[in-house]
Amino acid sequence: MNFQRIPISALIGLILTGVFVFMAIFAPWITPYGAAEIVGDVWEPASARFWIGTDNLGRDLLSRMIQGARITIFIAAAATMMSFTMGALLGFSAAVIGGWTDQTMSRGVDLLMSIPTLIFALVVLSVLPSTLLTLILVMAVLDSTRVYRLSRAVAVDINVMDYVEAARLRGERIQWIIFREILPNALTPLVAEFGLRFIFMVLFLSSLSFLGLGVQPPDADWGGIVKENKDGIIFGIPAALIPAAAISALAISVNLVADWILNRTSDLKGGRG
Amino acid sequence: MSDPLVDIKNLKIEATVIPPDGKPFDLTIVHDVSLTLAPGQVMGLIGESGAGKSTVGLSAMCYGRGGLRLSGQVFVNGRDILKSKDADLRKLRGKEVTYVSQSAAASFNPAIKLMDQVVEATVLHGISSRSDAEQRAIGLFRSLGLPDPENIGNRFPHQVSGGQLQRVMTAMALCPKPDLIVFDEPTTALDVTTQIDVLAAIKNAIHETGVAALYITHDLAVVAQVSDEILVLRHGKMIEHGSVKQIIEAPKEDYTKALVSVHIIKHEEKVPSEHPVLKVDNITASYGGSVEVLSDVSVEIHPGQTLAVVGESGSGKSTLARVITGLLPPSKGNITFNDAELPKSLPERSIDELRELQMIYQMADVAMNPRQTVGTIIGRPLTLYFNIRGEKKRKRIVELLDQIEMGETYIDRYPAELSGGQKQRVCIARCLAAKPKLIICDEVTSALDPLVADGILKLLLDLQKVEDVAYLFITHDLATVKAIADSIAVMYQGRVARYGPKSQVLAPPFDDYTDLLLSSVPELKLGWLESVIAHRKMESAGN
Secondary structure: OOHHHOOHHHHHHHHHHHHHHHHHHOHHHHOOOOOOOEOOOOOOOOOOOOOOOEOOOOEEHHHHHHHHHHHHHHHHHHHHHHHHHHHHHHHHHHHHHOHHHHHHHHHHHHHHHHOOHHHHHHHHHHHOOOOHHHHHHHHHHHHHHHHHHHHHHHHHHHHOOHHHHHHHHHOOOHHHHHHHHHHHHHHHHHHHHHHHHHHHHHHHHHHHHHOOOOOOOOOOOHHHHHHHHHHHHHHOOHHHHHHHHHHHHHHHHHHHHHHHHHHHHOOOOOOOO | OOOOOEEEEEEEEEEEEOOOOOOOEEEEEEEEEEEEEOOOOEEEEEOOOOOOHHHHHHHOOOOOOOOOEEEEEEEEOOEEHHHOOHHHHHHHEOOOEEEEOOOHHHHOOOOOOHHHHHHHHHHHOOOOOHHHHHHHHHHHHHHOOOOOOOOHHHOOHHHOOHHHHHHHHHHHHHOOOOOEEEEEOOOOOOOHHHHHHHHHHHHHHHHHHOOEEEEEEOOHHHHHHHOOEEEEEEOOEEEEEEEHHHHHHOOOOHHHHHHHOOOOOOOOOOOOOOOOOEEEEEEEEOOOOOOOOEEEEEEEEOOOOEEEEEOOOOOOHHHHHHHHHOOOOOOEEEEEEOOEEOOOOHHHOOHHHHHHEEEEOOOHHHHOOOOOOHHHHHHHHHHHHHOOOHHHHHHHHHHHHHHOOOOHHHOOOOHHHOOHHHHHHHHHHHHHHOOOOEEEEEOOOOOOOHHHHHHHHHHHHHHHHHHOOEEEEEEOOHHHHHHHOOEEEEEEOOEEEEEEEHHHHOOOOOOHHHHHHHHHOOOOOOOHHHHHHHOOOOOOOOO
16 A cells, blocks of 8 residues: 555544554553542642643543543444344345344334434443443444444345356355355455444443443543533633543544545546555 | 538647556647538548547547647647636537537436526527427437337436437437537447437438538448548557548558458358257346346257347346346256256256356456456366366466467456456366356447457357367447358347348348448448438337
8 A cells, every 4th residue: 555645634533543543552551540540639720740731539530531542442442343243234134034033133223214313322331231331232222223334235235146146056055155255355344334333432421420320430431531521611610611521522533534535536547456 | 621620730739647557648649630521511420449540539639638738739720728717618518519428328417407408508508598499309300210209208217228328318409509529439339120210310411500510430331421520540540541432442552451341250050969068948037126127038059059139228138147046046947957857946956067068148347356467367267167277287388378368478467467358268268167068248349449349240250160169249230140150030129030040040031120220230331320310110119
């Protein structure tokens, strides 16, 4: 790959995403204080000791932000991966098998999609015990409906190609058709979609945490940090805006990268490589 | 001789190629082409795909597709249009030079009535008033032989047939009284029986209006009927230029000689054996609805022999293939394969039955997974049917590659890195790997250039001798049928109109449809078109 041909917007996106991922991976080693440790006064302004100030309980905001990056990115990534595995597999199967299987599955997905996602998640999460696993599972299942739609649409197009018909006439099993004939040819749109869905996951998780049903204290993701510090805004304290800015920065930078991948793969001049 | 209408001098057309990895480089598509065209003259541009014939044709309108750069000089009516401004070009296009494209069905706006589209350019250029233009269009419809010329303009594009649409498009091009029309493969997408009507209509219209034309095609027999001169192109270079008579009767260059003499394959008809490998009995089939696509079809194929199924589009020949492969279970009738009854639908068939019945597709591009290498594609049947793996599998793949005259170097290539003919060869190798008893060939040569198609047919015949495999050969091209068939089934509207050994089917007396089909195959001789039109007994189904 030629680095000079990466457009400037994608480069910015790549660098910012890289910084966030670095923070997430090395969080325990780069935080100046413990994330749950009370080390100063409530809502202290930025200083040499606390680079971006302290939060509503006097904890170091920078340490909480870095720890929050780890939690946010881990949950969002895990949920996106799970939703893609589930959604793509079911979507491909629906397209390949067709008939009643397809109808049942597609109408089931329609049913799930007809209920607003956030409300559905709130109801389910308030009933189930609030652990990390249930959170990830609920997010993944709700999001996989979108992935299902996309992969089914892509696979239906590929399914009518002559080479898939040739595989069927050859007597291939359904696993071969899905994994060897369809998946490699459906991968590019799915990879681009992966980036976009990841951002939606970050936003979704932040909304849930802000509403108190996401990550539970003392751990906090960025949405949770916004919630903790939101009262400070009335007193002119910007602590709540920092995690909010981090959320948008991550969303925008991943989006820039996803856009670039989408452009490359749908490029007529052979960007597929 | 009067001043030339079109004078193309040293035309060079280039494009910049940006490979996925590596530096962009310049590619010359057309090298140094020069031609002149007098008013009222028809020039045929001929060559295989990629020869640059369409690109040269479009340069007469100063149009280059997708980032092409034109250099040299193109004079139309004395002006060098390559140096013209966009505003001047707009005046030229659709007024002095018009264009008829290959696929009329894709070129008309489906939401606008035909008449509005036919007179649009004429009215837009202010050549005549709308009512005058409509009168002229109706006159053109009549001279092009369209039914109900007064009212056909009120129809939408989907309400007329493909052949009629192509003629409406010709009327559209003639309406502004241009000096030059560029015909880009106007009959290639049509059935032979429809092609002949459109060809006659175009020839007649050119003759009556005295317009000059550039006629682009890959079919020498077609171009010989309509043009005065022929220019042969290959790889963007001019190979030979001469009058039609000279090109046909005394070609100078080797390439032209090869073009003129294609279809010289000789094939001795074999005697049918006692036991047919495949027996189709009274098959009736439909796609869900009540309309029968196939009714009461019975044919037999003998081991190591070829049955050709011919007919125009919509005659049910591809449906017959789908029924035999099990993709479309028939509503009535039986199929016997290897003396045993074949289950009707695909999932009920055993792996051995699937193995012995293979299929080759028309479009080799989409018949191979673009993400698999040639080795994977050919090797898969070996593993699936015979459980051959590892070094043994590779050896067998190389053997197969040698059999299709390609060799080991291709084993790790992807389909996108192969030419059209090579792709079709790989598809053949994939079938052979299964050691089948019968291969269904669905229009396998119709997407290929004539010389490449000839090579594929020769390969298929050679393989038949070695492997003793039977072919069910579906085609609309009678020249192919004559070259390779042992027996022939002529299909017409879902029924077998004529069936028997080749010598019998191709010998008179003919039924009306077979006569029409046989007489519609373009022949490479002057005056063929007129003589055929003069003694036709029935209209083609496309009208």
